[in-house]
Amino acid sequence: MVAMEKKNKKQRKRWREKMNDDDDDDDEKVEDEEENEGKNINGGERQREHPFIVTEPGEVARGKKNGLDYLFHLYEQCREFLIRVQVIAKDRGEKCPTKVTNQVFRYAKKAGASYINKPKMRHYVHCYALHCLDEDVSNELRRVFKERGENVGAWRQACYKPLVAIVTRQGWDIDAIFNSHPRLSIWYVPTKLRQLSHSERNNAAIASTSVGINC
Amino acid sequence: MVAMEKKNKKQRKRWREKMNDDDDDDDEKVEDEEENEGKNINGGERQREHPFIVTEPGEVARGKKNGLDYLFHLYEQCREFLIRVQVIAKDRGEKCPTKVTNQVFRYAKKAGASYINKPKMRHYVHCYALHCLDEDVSNELRRVFKERGENVGAWRQACYKPLVAIVTRQGWDIDAIFNSHPRLSIWYVPTKLRQLSHSERNNAAIASTSVGINC
DNA sequence: TTTTAATCCAATGGTTTGAA
DNA sequence: ATTTAATCCAATGGTTTGAA
Structure with missing residues (x-):
């Protein structure tokens, strides 16, 4: 051993x-x-x-x-x-x-x-998720945060935003996104990411209502 | 209420x-x-x-x-x-x-x-599984056990045999069988059925060895 | 004895806590 | 203050137990 x-x-x-x-x-x-x-x-x-x-x-x-x-x-x-x-x-x-x-x-x-x-x-699951789903965006975020001298916690927080943008583009279904990616599908969706995705869906619904789409 | x-x-x-x-x-x-x-x-x-x-x-x-x-x-x-x-x-x-x-x-x-x-x-999950996977066999088993005046426990036990025959025909993968059936996929595979399926695979492997297929 | 369903149990997904 | 990882916790899948 x-x-x-x-x-x-x-x-x-x-x-x-x-x-x-x-x-x-x-x-x-x-x-x-x-x-x-x-x-x-x-x-x-x-x-x-x-x-x-x-x-x-x-x-x-x-x-x-x-x-x-x-x-x-x-x-x-x-x-x-x-x-x-x-x-x-x-x-x-x-x-x-x-x-x-x-x-x-x-x-x-x-x-x-x-x-x-x-x-x-x-x-760090959601950081890995961004790396899997859009490596270019993930890489660019790393370069920017390194240059600014940000710590790991700040970079980790910053990973949520581009991820939620991806989720929004694909219909807010974070489970479907994880499950359809071969390397991501083995990880449980982190609670906070699920909540952010859901909030974003609600925001979009409210926005489209106020603009008259659902009236 | x-x-x-x-x-x-x-x-x-x-x-x-x-x-x-x-x-x-x-x-x-x-x-x-x-x-x-x-x-x-x-x-x-x-x-x-x-x-x-x-x-x-x-x-x-x-x-x-x-x-x-x-x-x-x-x-x-x-x-x-x-x-x-x-x-x-x-x-x-x-x-x-x-x-x-x-x-x-x-x-x-x-x-x-x-x-x-x-x-x-x-x-009774495995009884329902037989009903889903081969309704004709399931129905026939019910008729036979009713005619014989058997109790529910005896019928329940008897459901294993035709099920294992189906599993064997399909390559002993009980999880694949459950998952690919729309009404069965929502049920956990019962432990005993999983064990019986696995034993049957081992029996088949031993049988084919003794007959010289793997020698 | 057969059959039903309450109860129990170790191991889980998830998180908090406090150490470094 | 930041970051790591041991610890804890309610709820789970699974089963046993004993009641009817």
């Missing part, structure tokens, strides 16, 4: 380095810091994951930070864990989950992906 | 009578008994629903009994309650159930359908 975690740590490091292949400066420093992943030099367990910072597409976070490509990669990892859980369930003739459930998070943890947890994944 | 239940009682009586339109004998007696539905003559609440008996297709149970057409009708009623819950949920922008959930059973009860409850509906 300890061995598995160590192997996994190296895989994660490799994933982040591959994003940085043709960028040599600072590599030593980054490596030093990343060798301390999982445990610190004193042998104590590292308490929590490095916080996310707003990065441009393709940019790797330096220092004790994680970038947004890495955040989105975690969603892809969860999808892979779900698929593995589904294969096992079907093989055993058991109920087969269609979404990333508690069972999948538990499986991910047991498989050594201790850096994945439910509150974190749920917290 | 009391008024709603009374109206509902009359609707249920009417449904059972319409099955019996061109069969006049005993009508008075049946009516007398059915007037006591819900409450008895002493004003106390009736304790439980009349038990089911094995009836032929089209046959109405006499006396303090319910027939199998009525049982299957309860599944259709649940479907209607689900649809109403779905309309309300969508209108409010809330999460929309795709299955008959606790929420739907609660709604049915509040709507006056106190004769619908979860354990009962779950108990």
Whole structure:
């Protein structure tokens, strides 16, 4: 189990380095810091994951930070864990989950992906949704918020607006939008996004009434 | 609320009578008994629903009994309650159930359908499944078990065998079978039926191995 | 004994809380 | 102050239990 975690740590490091292949400066420093992943030099367990910072597409976070490509990669990892859980369930003739459930998070943890947890994944689902549904808009938002020096919380909040615009264009049915996208369909629609979509539908209805369309 | 239940009682009586339109004998007696539905003559609440008996297709149970057409009708009623819950949920922008959930059973009860409850509906789901998937086989089984004078429990048990035969013919994927049928897809696959389907797949795999197909 | 339905239970989706 | 993740909670799917 300890061995598995160590192997996994190296895989994660490799994933982040591959994003940085043709960028040599600072590599030593980054490596030093990343060798301390999982445990610190004193042998104590590292308490929590490095916080996310707003990065441009393709940019790797330096220092004790994680970038947004890495955040989105975690969603892809969860999808892979779900698929593995589904294969096992079907093989055993058991109920087969269609979404990333508690069972999948538990499986991910047991498989050594201790850096994945439910509150974190749920917290950023709508950001991942924007990335899936309109990568160009998502990328542009990241560039703008990075340039302005905004923190992750501000970027996360800002993801709602372009998302709701997409939902509105497609008839306010957020469930249909999630379900019809192969990578998004495995995630529960976040409550706040559902509420925003519904409010927007009501606003549109009121607007069209006041303009006389329904009179 | 009391008024709603009374109206509902009359609707249920009417449904059972319409099955019996061109069969006049005993009508008075049946009516007398059915007037006591819900409450008895002493004003106390009736304790439980009349038990089911094995009836032929089209046959109405006499006396303090319910027939199998009525049982299957309860599944259709649940479907209607689900649809109403779905309309309300969508209108409010809330999460929309795709299955008959606790929420739907609660709604049915509040709507006056106190004769619908979860354990009962779950108990007979596979019988309803056979009725949906092969009505001819289902009807024939009812006739045979009625003629033999078998009780409901024996009929219920007997429904598994022809169902598993159907599942086997279609590749042992009970979830796919339920999901692809419009009236069945709203019901959870019963655990025992899932297990039987899986066992049958294993049996088939072993059989084909011993015959040399996989050697 | 057969059949019904209230009751219970572990595990869920969802969120709050407080630690770092 | 920002961000992470352990903890908690009501409501769920599923079943057992015991009443009729």
